[in-house]
Amino acid sequence: MSTVTKHLQSHQRRPEARPQELLKAALDLFAEKGYSATRLEDVAIRAGVTKGTLYIYFENKAALFRAVVEDGIFPVLDKGEDIVANFAGGTSELLSYMTQTWWTLVGESKLSGICKIMVAEAANFPEMAAYFHNEVIVRGERLARKIIETGINTGEFRAIDIEVAVDSLFSPILKLMLWRHSFANYSQSALEPRAYIEKHLDIVLNGLMAGAKS
Amino acid sequence: MSTVTKHLQSHQRRPEARPQELLKAALDLFAEKGYSATRLEDVAIRAGVTKGTLYIYFENKAALFRAVVEDGIFPVLDKGEDIVANFAGGTSELLSYMTQTWWTLVGESKLSGICKIMVAEAANFPEMAAYFHNEVIVRGERLARKIIETGINTGEFRAIDIEVAVDSLFSPILKLMLWRHSFANYSQSALEPRAYIEKHLDIVLNGLMAGAKS
Amino acid sequence: MSTVTKHLQSHQRRPEARPQELLKAALDLFAEKGYSATRLEDVAIRAGVTKGTLYIYFENKAALFRAVVEDGIFPVLDKGEDIVANFAGGTSELLSYMTQTWWTLVGESKLSGICKIMVAEAANFPEMAAYFHNEVIVRGERLARKIIETGINTGEFRAIDIEVAVDSLFSPILKLMLWRHSFANYSQSALEPRAYIEKHLDIVLNGLMAGAKS
Amino acid sequence: MSTVTKHLQSHQRRPEARPQELLKAALDLFAEKGYSATRLEDVAIRAGVTKGTLYIYFENKAALFRAVVEDGIFPVLDKGEDIVANFAGGTSELLSYMTQTWWTLVGESKLSGICKIMVAEAANFPEMAAYFHNEVIVRGERLARKIIETGINTGEFRAIDIEVAVDSLFSPILKLMLWRHSFANYSQSALEPRAYIEKHLDIVLNGLMAGAKS
DNA sequence: TATGAATGAGTTTTCATTCAT
């Protein structure tokens, strides 16, 4: 960039958008490199500002990290609750809908990156890990449990262990999410995620069905 | 000091023992804190030596990291190959045996920590990620595929997508491993791992069985 | 906007008032925290403006500092000269009047803070230190010397060393001033300053008196 | 310094002396420039090491500052107590001895610098200020009070206010100490400190004497 | 005039790495 262009761009005002740009840049880098390996200067550069600007909006690196996680979590939580509350239909359909929606809202979105961050940094940020666990994981599990319980009560499913069933259903999607931010470049699946999920459900739902030999 | 005098000294350690202590200490910390957040001084302290000693055995931090991963991987890989080669029995039994063995050899062992490290640091160590992916993940998947293919060929299983079936079966165990090093303190399961795996297999194997309504 | 329209606006401030508010805020903070530890942002906030505004009135931080010192010094110097010029009465009375007035004008006022600043920052601002020394300290000492000389000439005082006598007389008041801005919270005197000064003079003037055994 | 010499000097071991060298360098700079304006790099350079070395011995800048003050205070406090405990003689002689000793132990020593630091930085380091006040100032005053009380009890002195008398006696020496680190270059006295103190005592002790007209 | 967003040079702090002993 020439000195001239640079001069014309400095001291520009774009107040409202700034924090979001910074959070986006930070999320990208935290998800890719992890917390420690992410340099604030790189975050700033990616957001098109300088280091100092970061400190206008966030007290320090940890605060930026916290903001990234919270900013990513809340919208998803809100949407998530909405969906489950307003659903009508059979249990299998609901689970299919749930998993696909999860992929859309979480897997494909910011939250997959945040999920990887949290797995990687849980031990370094215990309070955040606890928060994330309680507000995201537990809440998500609660939703899934409820659906499966309904399925059992209606006789659609056998009397399986609900905790396990939740993981049987959702762990592969979790894996998909983590892989996106780790081994994605080395392992390309023949399937795109939505088809993968559909086929996975076909397997597990069959296993859950009543009449299956226990 | 001559080699002779030195030999006469008491309290001598076998030099080969040292790297193992260092590797163990390094694995613990890498798995807990991640690569960047792990300070070599802490590794040294945990191993009961000083920072300088680390550099006698490992060229630098990255080399230590590599050594930790390789040191953890190879024995497990070797055992894994052994098991599959020498197995006799039905497909379901084999899968049950495989998963339980995986938990014993990998989940409960060092390798669960290494697995978390690799997910967290894949982007920072591309060659290692590629290496880990090809040598561990792909090799493991190959084993699993073979078993499932056999099940399909013998008519024990339906004709499901093998790639997906592998993940349906193994992802919850992956989750268990990652959780041990992240959210373990916040989420205690009602089940201990081996029972969890058994119940999970009960669900998924049922889903894989021939005669299940597709 | 034309000058006319601007004039019609309400809530208008006299621009000359602004620097005084800024100087006051700056003095408070400089006296409390010292030069380096005082952030211009804090000065601005205390004055109810923003950082940018400071630069409308002062070229930079050092200029603000200089302005603070000069703004505090000159009025006091002027008054000081006045008093001495127009005084009539005995030497002891004059000294009593001088010290009490000093306390009122300097000790209780802004200038006590400036005095602490100058002691603290003299080495960092050599020209200002020299300036302060010559314009304030030396000028003050000159006044004091003159009074004491008079006392000696009239036979009221013994022939003591004038330089020392000045310090014997004024140092405790200097201490009082510095303490106000340093250890005041930890050391409360049983006496309020004016009584303290009176008692101090009682001691030292007695020591200066002719007829005292040398 | 040539690359060669530099190379020969690096990684040299001088363990025990190091912290004291650092403290000395730090005291010099803190006393001269104040806390904030002192750059750790300059401290390191003056001590002949690099920045990093400072952090081997002191956790951070504030810890170094604290260490400087404590390191300077304790020896003086110890000696001070000693002297007063073991003194025999008339009150005036004792005061003369005390003040001269104070100058030797404190005024000419590190503690004069520390005294200036504390006056300048009291507001920024409240706990240290409180500590310094209680351990140094109060303890010193207590000694002085005792001597003066004795003088009053023996009839050597008039019944003056003891608190004030302490300051009448010691403030000029305090001034001398502060001036050494602030205006010393601009104000050279005709007297060297010891003579100055002697003459000052001549004035004030006379004022304290019994028989002085109150 | 006044604002406040942004800068960037400067400081503190960290820590992998070196090397004389």
Next chain:
DNA sequence: GATGAATGAAAACTCATTCAT
């Protein structure tokens, strides 16, 4: 082989200063 004192480059963080509005 082992130590630990020291380094120095790199990262976090601060804040005086600028400037478009």
